[in-house]
Amino acid sequence: MEQAEPVKKGGRWQGWLEERLGWDRLSEFLAHKKVPVHSGTLWYYFGGITLFLFGIQVATGILLLLYYRPTAAEAYESVQFIVTRVEFGWLIRSIHSWSANLMVLTALIHMFSVAFLRGWRRPRELTWLSGVLLLGLTLALGFTGYLLPWNTTAYFATKVGTDLAGSVPLVGPALARFLRGGDEVTGATLTRFFGFHVALLPALMTALLGLHLALVQRFGISTPPLLESRGDVPQMPFVPNFVLRELMAWYLALGALGMLAALFPWPLGDKADPFAPAPAGIRPEWYFLAAFYTLKLLPSRLWVLESEQAGLIGLGLLALWWATLPFWGVRPDGRERTRLVTGTGVLLIAWLSTFSVLGYIE
């Protein structure tokens, strides 16, 4: 007598996946996953938009790799070839550049919204820390990617940037040499930055992003404490309601990205000439402008330190202070330091926006 096959739910493929991946358990989990609904729900979408832009970065970056050549002799020409000769090459390059900038912007918005909505509270300290590290990696990707077209502004901005790295106390000179692959910004720096930009940093980013998403999944999306204390906060199903809303946000981001890329194609500039004098008005990308302008304003010496050393120590301590927010944002008795956290966040936004504008118009 033949033994009866186990009864499978759903279609043939669903059954096949269930047998191998435990699909039903995942569906069950997603069906019960909820997202709080309140006046600040809008801010939740910026994390997802940042993830979407990272995906765009990976996809367009891979396409650019098909033609890009990471040498001082060929880098500029290869990018020129991409934007003039390759079908839709201009669009891919422009989207890659614009999405990198939008990604920094949405990551910053996401970070500050999490800070103000108190999403960093116990047990989400590691989620916050991994998020801050992800922002750091995003900035590092921006810094390394900026040099790759090997144009004049990128060359001299990298020179200034790596000069600054050389001012880091104790390890500065070694760090600058490591970044440049020598004493000056040369083809060796370009090749090195290319390696960082397409292999090391994306690998770290992917691993850390996995951890960050796993932690978000593990602890869910936090509800602001003020709403939590008022009682029952309405919830919406993650699937499909939140996912559909997030998808709308991604479409909006895609539309904005397409408009920027098509109406304001990212300029290529002139090829870098290491022997030419630095042109006037060299400044870094907008997301480094506030730090750059702060360093510029410092007097030549502060106490026993050179201004750049003192500035870098100050900025480093500020970044550390912000990264460890979950650990000083709560008193030992468990009560939050609401005013300190909000005040620090507001001051940080005011500093970033004001000094960026001042650095830009100077």
Added chain:
Amino acid sequence: MNLTLAVLLMLARAEPSRDTCRDCHAALEGPLAKPAVEFARDVHARSGFGCASCHGGDPTEEDPALSMSRARGFVGKIARTAIPRTCARCHSDAGLMHRFKPQQRVDQLAQYLTSVHGKRLARGDPAVATCTDCHGTHGILEVRNPQAPTHPLKLPATCGQCHADSRYMARYGLPTTQLAEYRASVHWEALSQRRDLSAPSCASCHGNHGATPPEVSSVAAVCETCHALLEELFRKSVHQPLFATMERGGCSVCHGHHKIERTSVDMLDGERSVCAQCHEPGSAGARLAAEMGRRIRELRVALDRSDQILARAARDGMEVSEAVLGRQEAREALVRARVAVHTTNLQEVLAWTKHGMAVAQATRQAGEEALRERDRRRMGLAVSLCAIGLAIAGLWLKLRSLESNRAGQ
């Protein structure tokens, strides 16, 4: 041996322990104090020379009767006719000059004697320029010093002290318009406004110590020192042998001499035509000049149009750097066509205008294609935005349907 030589040189350069000439003259008033004050900044004083180096006498003696005695070699005020040879005592001494300024020439006197100034002075005319008229007397500065009257920026005014003075020049029957004309020239504009010290001033064409007006046969050679290519083209011209026979020949027939204005294609035909000075309207020469002018203007218009299109494309974010490079080639062709006018050969001009037109047409087409591509991109963007808008609307409707169903339950 070397040590001994070094010590001797140091001693030779060293200021005398006392210089009673300067001490006394500094204590005097009026014109007698002036030499002592001015000499303090003089290049010679800084090299260790004193008053006695030119005027003789004994600067170590306090008693004027001794320090300024003929017995001690005092010569007093140097006669104007004796100035060149006084300066030449050192400046024509290669051995001495080598100690102070090894790179400086020592033929200034020899040059001066060949100049109009030197020849007249030799004939006993003390009114002509000697060393001190251009270099100063007691406050002599190096030519590279911007305060020096011989610095390129000051030299025209220095020459103009005499050559723009109508009363002074009346005795020689020379015109005095040169300075004013030069200051209206493209050369002075380059020198004074762009601060291009390599731009020509008086000495560049006339020479400095051997100053003399270029002869008709050599005027082109003078211009050639800077404008070598133009001179080469001019040699091919039918004008070259004809202009050589004219009173003011060569380049100056068309360009003038002191008032050399910025060149323009309008010099060929029309109201500002220099060709019309000799060629009657409707003559073969006038028609040739007009044809050259027409072709060059045609190329310039084509280039301007191409530039406008490329600039618009670049402003709209289109990558047109290759076409911009091509435009430079066309601009160079325009310059070549303009200078080819000096050959008076239409074919030479046409060779460059045709080349320039071909490149200008190609760059214009590249610019127009970039603008069409821009429009295609914008159309593609509009279609994409519509598709995105529809997708968002669909998602929103789906969401509303889900949420109303959920509310109904």
